[in-house]
Amino acid sequence: MRDNTWLFQKLDEIWDENFPDIPQHNDVIIKFGRKARQRLGSIKQEAKTARDLLNKNRKTIITINGLFRDLVVPEYVITATIAHEMCHYAHGFSSPLDQKFSNPHQGGVVTKEMKARGFTKELQLQKKWLKDVWPKYLEEKMPYKPRQRRRRKMVIKWI
């Protein structure tokens, strides 16, 4: 079953296998989020108050597209998504590590990092699947709904 426990094990494996040099100085949480068309995953560090921002070791949260719970979605799509977010972590984005670039996607740094860490195959397969299958999949599972016309509420103003 693909639940948050499964995701956590997956992150653990990926970290141990492909990111063993990346230290973990904070708690890292991974979970399925909302179903989305565009966003495969995201990484953030929570800060509820300005004071939280001062804590470099505050919690990191990796969120994975809720549609990826579906077993029809190949595992390599999720592997590549987790690896992508881990590259951001390694580069010091949404993590306690020193920030290596000014922009998280500067000059294809994530793709380069993924390839260097052994995800060339997953990257290719993911790209192909997103191109060949994802649009049809979305049409079936998350069709665009025409926006409902809303009646404007009549407002009577008393002057």
Ligand SMILES: [Zn+2]
């Ligand atoms: Zn990214």
